[in-house]
Amino acid sequence: MKKILMAALPVAAIAFMAFKSISDPLTIGSTLPSAETKMKDITGKEVSFKDAMKKNGLLVMFSCNTCPVVKKYQSRTLDAAKLAAGKNIGVILLNPNEATRTAGDSYEDMQSYAKEQGYDFNYVVDNNSAMADAFGATRTPEVFLFDKNNKLVYHGAIDDNPNAADQVGRKHLDIAINELVTGKSIETPTTKSVGCTIKRTK
Template sequence: MMKSALYLSCCTVLLSSFLPIRELSLELGAPVPQANVACMDVSGKEISLQTAKGPNGLLVVFAGNRCPYMIRNQERLRRACAFAQQNNIGVALVNSNEATRNDGESLSMMKAYASQQQLPGYYLLDKNALLADAFDANHTPECFLFDKHNKLVYKGGIDDNPGNADAVKVPLLQNALNEMLAGKSVTTAASGSLGCNIKRKL
């Protein structure tokens, strides 16, 4: 019995050494991860999250060009990003869809999408999904709000009904922005994010 248990334990250790290391979920209060990594913006400039940050904080949204949930949330996202910018909160939309760069998520398609949607802020190409892995982001859209001290104060969805704007009861991101700007703790600091899966390379 002891030999069997020892054998199974050794096999588990051996197998785990070949498994990819999963990123830990980004906890509330955490600093901006990979803040100094430069990513290509649709403007043609290389921009880091630290560069994108405004005096009052930073809003990071993992986004995509073709996701049905992105399309349903375009106006809501545009309003939230514009509000953030108006209040000196930097905005960085991040496209981490590495597996579909040749199928609608290329830099040129990102440029076209940003221009068409008149997206406020930066729209960054996340090479090899480095930022998505560091944030443990898995959906588009998925939001991360940091205060002026670079601390995470909200993560999750734009609101409580990403599929239907007319049925929204709680504007989660807007509430978080309002409370943070007022110097208050965010009441609902984390929520589930429903959207398309980020298309990482396997």
Template sequence: MNSRKSFIKNTIALACISLITIGLTSWNPPSATQVEIGDPVPLFQKEMVDINGAPTFLRQEMKMNGLLVVFSCNTCPFVLQWENRYNELYELCAENEIGMVLINSNEAKRTGDDSLEKMKEKANAEGYKMPYLMDEGHLVADAFGARTTPHVFMFDKNAMLAYRGSIDDNSEDKNQVTKHYLKDAINAMSKDETIDPNITRSIGCSIKRVAQ
């Protein structure tokens, strides 16, 4: 009898863990609207606002050798684990004349955890060096086919997609990373070398969209 009760408890626990994982994680399934390697920057001149309410757009944030776009948010556990690499990536991009922005597209949480005020608090608390932009109505995320937070899209000097996917292979501990996907892509692009791989699987929380 005790073993049966234990089995039932374990089964329920596993089911709960599975439901939580599904709620937090998206594995970037294929999308008809997802920007592909060699495609131009979508909505290049679509106006967004930064944490101070100042208008800007991706064309303005692009530097001489390209633009790195990271879809992010304030509370996703995967973002909380990976964001200690954001400023390092910004510095690497700056060294190579590549612009970098974070974009928050969580429209369903805009009156709560992902409001502009909360975005400002987050950016200041973490000391973000790059612009943190609000994507009203998740129009930019939809045009990119962005699925997760974080989700990375890097464009070359011709504003064509050069890399899409994940930052690296270990969100939990940057000292245990074995595959520096994004850093390697930045370094390769700056040397006009082939980026391999140029697509990796994005892992993170689903972008919180609203019904259209």
């Protein structure tokens, strides 16, 4: 029995280390991580958060092609991206689903999906879910809004109803964007993201 426990210990330690490689979610006020790391955009260009940043900040969203919740949110994602762009806030979506690159979340699938949906903003591959790990992101969709000083001001869901756009009670992200650009403090800086789990390989 003692030998079995000793043999299992390294495996348990490895599993613990793998789990710990995913950071806790960024806290409000945290600095945008890996701002200059380049990621492959659907246009073929290499893009960083710094490249995508605009005068008033940056909207980062972890998303994908395959999650049913992402699809339910698709029109609202486009609306939020349009609002952000109109307020001089950059927009970048990341696909962190490394485990499903051959099952609907490949680079080519991302290009096709973005074209179908009319994306006019950056949509990049998050290789090995590295950025999702750094942000502590666990869901798609999941949003992180940063101000012009690269500080996190809002983290969570797009709104309070993942199932029905016509039954939304509060548009969390839209409100946070408007509060940010008008210089107000964010009334509700964190909300709970509801969606599909990110498909990591570890």
